[in-house]
Amino acid sequence: MASPIDTLKEFYQKYNPPIRAHKHTCVGLGMEVIKRLKLLEKDFPGITKAMMLVSCDENIEDLDDYTTSFPGPQGFLIETEKDHVLVAIHVKVDGRPGVFLSDLGYHISRAVTVMADRCYPHTGWFTQSDEPHCRKEYKYQFNADNASYVEWHERETRAAGVKERLSLVYVARAYLSAVEVTEKRNLVWDLRSLLARDPKGRLAAGVYFPLKLKDQEFTMFYDSTSGKQRKKFKFSVFLELQKIPDEVVEEVEQCNEQLRLRDGELLSILNRLANVMADAEFMAEVLAVNEKIVELSAAH
Known part of the structure; x- marks a missing residue:
């Protein structure tokens, strides 16, 4: 008889995550894009074979080392996170x-x-988003030394100054381990969000929060008749549904509508999250697994 799994670390190592409809991460969204674009095969013969998921490593610190040390990221897979996925189509x-x-x-x-x-x-x-408090601009270009990689440059401008970030997209081959690696890695990511955007990609409403052992709170934002609302709430407020103040429930319902969720769905999600976050032992294990992954990829 198989022995029970006692720790999250053991469970995580053996877990194979499913891709479920309406539970959209970059992996699920990428697969959905490919599925829908296949309908263009009649008008653009060959597009189905040309499409592929490609992998991305974010926050690259040493560009030259990454792009010239190995023929591809598979050469040092244990030291990369593969934390993002895109869809690519090679063209001429x-x-x-x-x-x-x-x-x-x-x-x-x-x-x-x-x-x-x-x-x-x-x-x-191009400008990805331009909010009163933050402007984000992106640029993509092939790496000059290794055409297997596309550089993704991000420039973030706030009142305090400008921050730049570099990520690398490997476009030479299809990424075949998106579910087993990227989807699984993102399960323990220490920043979570549920967002809605307008057709131009601008943030419309949502909830986001870091995973922490103490001072657990989330930020909720949405549009109201008096303008854009952005508020912080402690998760502890949502531990018991019947004790949540009426005015807070009303605000959650407004955000729920703009997220295009079913009636009461966001409140239910926040209640379940509050109870998960209150489990200190589980949260410590999640953060420990995430930190171990970060350590393994620190060399790049």
């Missing part, structure tokens, strides 16, 4: 190589065109 424009990228995981509302020579129709810099 008048003989010039390039790639189309679709990234719904980061709510990018356009197909980004990346040309090897960085000439038209290369997308270049």
Whole structure:
């Protein structure tokens, strides 16, 4: 008889996550994009075979080391997180190589065109979001030393200054381990969010929070008749549904509607989250697994 699994670490190592409808992560969204674009096969013969999921490693610190040490990320897979997935289609424009990228995981509302020579129709810099408190701009370009990689540059401007971030997308081959690696890795990510955006990719409403052992709270934002609302709530307020103040329930219902959820669904989600977050032993195990993954990938 099989022995029971005593720790989250043991369970996590053996767990194979499913991809479920309406539970959209970057992996699920990428698969959905490919499924829908297959309908274009009649008008664009060959598009089905040309589409593929591709892997992305975020927050690259040493670009040269990453792109020149090995022929591809599989050479040091144990030291990479593979924490993001996009859809890619390789193309040629008048003989010039390039790639189309679709990234719904980061709510990018356009197909980004990346040309090897960085000439038209290369997308270049574009504004991903422009909120009063923060502007985000993205740029994608092939790496000059290794055309197997596309560099994803992010520039974030706030009142305190400008921050830049670099990620790498491996476009030379299809990523065949999206569920087993990326979907699984994101299960223990220490920042969670449930967001809705408008057709142009702008944030409309949502909930987000970091995983912590103490001072557990989340931020909720939505539009009201008096303008954009952004408020913080302690998870402890949601431990018992019948004790949640009426005014808080009303605010959650407004956000629920703008997230296009079923009636009462967001309140139910927050109640379940509050009880999970209150389990200190479980939360400590989740954070420990996440930290171990971060440590393993620290070399890159």
